[in-house]
Amino acid sequence: TPSALQNWELFDKNGQMTGYKQVGGSYVIVVNKSRKGAAKAQQDIILNEYSQSIVKTLIGYTELARQYLKANPSTDEYQENAWRYMLIKADLNKVSRCLNFTSNISSLSISNDYRMWVYNHSSRMNEDDKLLLSKSVGLRSARKLRAIRTYIKNHSLQEVAEVLQH
Numbered sequence: 001t002p003s004a005l006q007n008w009e010l011f012d013k014n015g016q017m018t019g020y021k022q023v024g025g026s027y028v029i030v031v032n033k034s035r036k037g038a039a040k041a042q043q044d045i046i047l048n049e050y051s052q053s054i055v056k057t058l059i060g061y062t063e064l065a066r067q068y069l070k071a072n073p074s075t076d077e078y079q080e081n082a083w084r085y086m087l088i089k090a091d092l093n094k095v096s097r098c099l100n101f102t103s104n105i106s107s108l109s110i111s112n113d114y115r116m117w118v119y120n121h122s123s124r125m126n127e128d129d130k131l132l133l134s135k136s137v138g139l140r141s142a143r144k145l146r147a148i149r150t151y152i153k154n155h156s157l158q159e160v161a162e163v164l165q166h
Contacts, residue, residue, distance in 0.1 A: 003033065004031040004032070004033050004043065005031065005086070006087060007031070007032060007033075007085075008031045008085060008086040009084050009085055010084060010085060010086040011083070011084040013084070019031070019086060020055055020059065027046075027052045028045060028046050028047060029044075029047060029055060029086075030042060030043070030044055030045075031045065043165065045165060062086075062090075065088050065089075065095045066083045066088065069082050069083035069095055070083045079096055079097055082095070082096055082097035115134040118133060118134045119131065119133070119134035122134070143164060146163055146164070147160045147163065147164055150163045
């Protein structure tokens with residue numbers, strides 16, 4: 001989910017990579033979801049080869065920014081350990097942790113390419129309904145739809161939990 005990704009710590013306080021690691025023959029990312037409580041907070045997500053290549057690429061792309069953040073720690077409490085997080089952003093003037101990732105993902109803006117596609121391919125609907133539908137489509141609604149489809153097909157909450165990786 002977007003909140004888990006936003007808070008994905010790639011490194012612990014000692015600089016050890018703990019958010020991406022090999023377990024047995026598989027690679028996993030480790031995220032924490034604070035709303036689940038201490039016992040269920042950690043989630044290990046097994047990566048396929050494609051996902052693994054994306055994570056490795058992102059780590060490589062952000063290495064210089066991470067080095068800069070370590071060498072120049074911020075006094076802002078939300079940015080002081082920014083180098084530890086997977087999602088950081090950089091431009092020619094600034095490097096920081098992505099704190100608004102979830103709002104960017106769930107934004108109701110129609111400027112998103114996927115939402116524009118939904119809007120443009122809803123030809124049998126009136127303009128208001130097309131706009132409403134395109135604003136309703138997102139990662140969270142897709143996850144909900146997948147959960148509902150799994151339950152209708154299998155009548156199993158256990159399978160729903162597995163599909164959502166809970």
